[in-house]
Amino acid sequence: MESQYTNLDTIKFFLHEVHQIDQFLGKGRFSAYDSASVDMFLDSIKTLSDNELFPYIKEMDEKPSYYRDGAITIHPQFEKIFQQSKDLGLVATIFNEEDGGLQMPNALFHAAYYIMEAANNHVTGYIGLTAGTANLIATFGSQTLKDIFLPKMLDMEWTGTMCLTEPQAGSSLSDITTSATPDSDGSYKINGQKIFISSGDHQFASNIIHLVLARLDGAPEGTKGVSLFVVPKHKVQDGQLADESQVIVAGEFEKLGQRGYCTSHLVFEDAQGWLVGEENHGLMYMFQMMNEARVATGRMGAGIASAAYYASLQYARERPQGRKLTSTGDKDLAQDQTLIINHPDVKRMLLHQKAIVEGSLSLILQASQYLDAEHLAEGEEKERYNLLLELLTPVVKTYPAEKGLESVSQGLQVLGGYGFCMDFILQQYYRDIRIISIYEGTTGIQSLDLLGRKVGLKNGKVLTWFGEEIQNDIKAAYVYEGLQPFAKTLGENLHLVQQVLGQLMPIAKTGDFEQFLSDATLFMDFFGTVVIGWQWLKIATASQKALSENSEQQVLLEGKIHTMKFFYKYEMSRTKGLAQTITDELKLTLDFDLEMLD
């Protein structure tokens, strides 16, 4: 029914003009890339998505993955998708050439996955997790481990998972109990249970490589005693697959959404694992992957919201209903019915979605470009980009999750009663996106990370760098008179962030971290809104520049400026209220009689 899920012109404009990817192309790590190869890669991803991903999104929900007799079966289309992923090098993209990789710019990699996720959000997890786990082995594993695992994983012959959560520990990794016991051959016996393991089992890889967090006997308490192990589903001996399955698939979690993407319960009983890197450094290693996965999760949220946006836009353009209001507020029956897209409230719901979807996309590209910049930079500049990415990561994870949900729900609302019907896809996106604020650390956890760790990195220096980034973009916007009021508003909001932190930080200094962090989630909402406001100003500046250079994409560019204004009118107006709440001295969520909640 729906035929569009993203706009490739927007993605290319964001990459080339807003985020100026071309400044990196042809240099150092990215010497094999130029502007044309970037576009060509995106075109091929769009073709893949049009032909092999988007047509199966609804079917993957209606015929979900299922568990039977100790194994999980996923939709048959995945066979073809995995094959084409290999052909396009989708796992190999960001790896070093020496490991068989393509050294693709991170921003391009994320743009490509974003397109795929907009087309079908049930798909990319299998591929992305394989890339993430292989990358962990590439970064921290021994040459032996690399030689055994990387070639097969980069070809999607073997896929990967990350195994963190356990039934009794949830998000709290201090409390994991899976154990690792050294064996005589240098490997370890792994025992324990892991739950919520995405892509934990399926029929289209000859092996599944689990990266498992476990504790060695006598390891220090808490997260400092956690080590990382490679545990293949089928034992690997001398680089060859032994016909011995050693991971028990105990079940699948039946989910509200993303039902084509399996979520398994795994049991390890004396499974053979291989230590990655050093003992007790597991969590630090895993953080590399978790940070990547957090960006990927936010990107997935933005992709789902994009699909919902275009589905609702298409409906609004085709569905006649009601009439324009006359000067008395009544309907003029002499008129024909109008398309619902002509009702201001429907336009508002569409612009609201567009503002969230494209603002989120721009933020994802911004963050991934910091990683590209880090690759090319040296010394303090390298650290600067690394830490700017660290600062933004929880926001990249959370904004598209929380606001993306709001956006998808608006998309559903555009369809009225049909939005609630299973025949239309909006209800599916509404279910699919609900996981995004839970995966890879809930919004609450991301918010603790942002306020409790990230804004204070290097004693606040990183936040100062971040402010400089914004100030530079404010300055660039000031060149265009029409953008000045918005640049001014962004400047005021940046100041408001500083004011809010000025009130919060002294509480942290008293040592009362519970109070300091009690409204971290609201701070995330506040800070995230300012961050997206920054992205929209940046988009509008690039649009204005292109317009002044007589770009042929006039309507697209004017649409960006219009949406920027919408964001400032409808979203940036929320920040003062949030700041007021965050700095309000009445403490209501700390100690009180919990029976009052009855």
Next chain:
Amino acid sequence: MESQYTNLDTIKFFLHEVHQIDQFLGKGRFSAYDSASVDMFLDSIKTLSDNELFPYIKEMDEKPSYYRDGAITIHPQFEKIFQQSKDLGLVATIFNEEDGGLQMPNALFHAAYYIMEAANNHVTGYIGLTAGTANLIATFGSQTLKDIFLPKMLDMEWTGTMCLTEPQAGSSLSDITTSATPDSDGSYKINGQKIFISSGDHQFASNIIHLVLARLDGAPEGTKGVSLFVVPKHKVQDGQLADESQVIVAGEFEKLGQRGYCTSHLVFEDAQGWLVGEENHGLMYMFQMMNEARVATGRMGAGIASAAYYASLQYARERPQGRKLTSTGDKDLAQDQTLIINHPDVKRMLLHQKAIVEGSLSLILQASQYLDAEHLAEGEEKERYNLLLELLTPVVKTYPAEKGLESVSQGLQVLGGYGFCMDFILQQYYRDIRIISIYEGTTGIQSLDLLGRKVGLKNGKVLTWFGEEIQNDIKAAYVYEGLQPFAKTLGENLHLVQQVLGQLMPIAKTGDFEQFLSDATLFMDFFGTVVIGWQWLKIATASQKALSENSEQQVLLEGKIHTMKFFYKYEMSRTKGLAQTITDELKLTLDFDLEMLD
């Protein structure tokens, strides 16, 4: 798994103390009621809900109603539920004694249905629609129609539906085309199709009475040419059921939620219908029912949000995870794991839900009490209560829909990954509640009604009355020193409402209704928040009063005051930003090149 879905003590406190139902009992229409009979009725409803409704909520979702061979089959438990509804007089509740009714106070009726909806939101529609359609016949039908239909409907032997929506017209009733042609026996031949007909067919009534909007030949254009007909599924001749089915059940809409509550597609081909009241007055009649249904829909949203709140509260009290933060922001591993209810962010999510759920309930009781007051009042006072209810109706429909969805989503979030799993009920409530902002006129339509019609009723006099109601409650709150800051905030917000309208009304006067109404949905959010702030101040005042009189319910009452403070800190702080957006002069949702949305 979950065992609680509402708190009866809160409901009784709201009825007796906050809304002082006792002032009406024993008087006029309500002469048969006293304080004890109110509580007894609520107790019996709670017992019914505990035993027959709540245990089936998940099963009704998992084994939904289904269509086969021209008929819809609903869950077998409904047989018992309908029988008990008859025994308890659930349809008869608000009818006049002369029609076989119980003349129950409206506030009590809504409190009872709220309990049932919190227990199982798939159930009440069948009963409530029967009451609503029967009430329409009672109010506007001839004595003959009343004699034929009321006794069976009040006994739930026959159930009822309202048939408005048609495929080509959607929410726009000007465009319905179902036709009515006079027949020789005084009846009419009805031809046409109706969609989204709730409880349109099932196996547990010997007849289903459809109230159908249709057009007579030559009737005036638009809504002024719409008449109302009673069209029974099985023909009724001489008061007896003829064994002739005349309504074709063409299918069922498979829905995202409320899957136990069927939604049908009906076809009328020369079906025999009987005119209700006068020709071309159908929409006016139907508005009685639509207004009731709007209050009922909001109430259903509040009920679902209540169920989600208590399910998440119970989980938070049982699930250990993480530890309290130490003075360095790290976790203290020497401590045991803590229950998640001890984390401030979880407490925030719970209080947020409580504030929305109980604030919504209080508003529903407030609105329904205006109807009770109208029954007992005379002359201008009668009109005053009638119009105050009119003013509040779109808010009663919308606030629990929009904020209830937010509330349920927070409930799901409390469970983390388990919230997304089908084994837990939160995902179901998240699906169920999504229809509430669509049923009976979407949020957009309710918002047009509020800003375009209701706030201007009687040239603004109704709004002035409404302001007086709030001022009275502000005055009552000022008696208690601890409440004064909140009373002051409410007063400022009331003033802000006037300021916003002061800027909007001149636009209406220019005749540019599109611009005037373009942000009606934001005005709804703004106005609704102030309305619920009013309710919370009222709740807190009654609580403070009871505390000063040494009530035994100390914890419950302190919980109300605590939640009031929470609402003011976290929700009332949003109004200024909303007011800013609504009054911003940049018009972005009127005329612009729609291709910019691509």
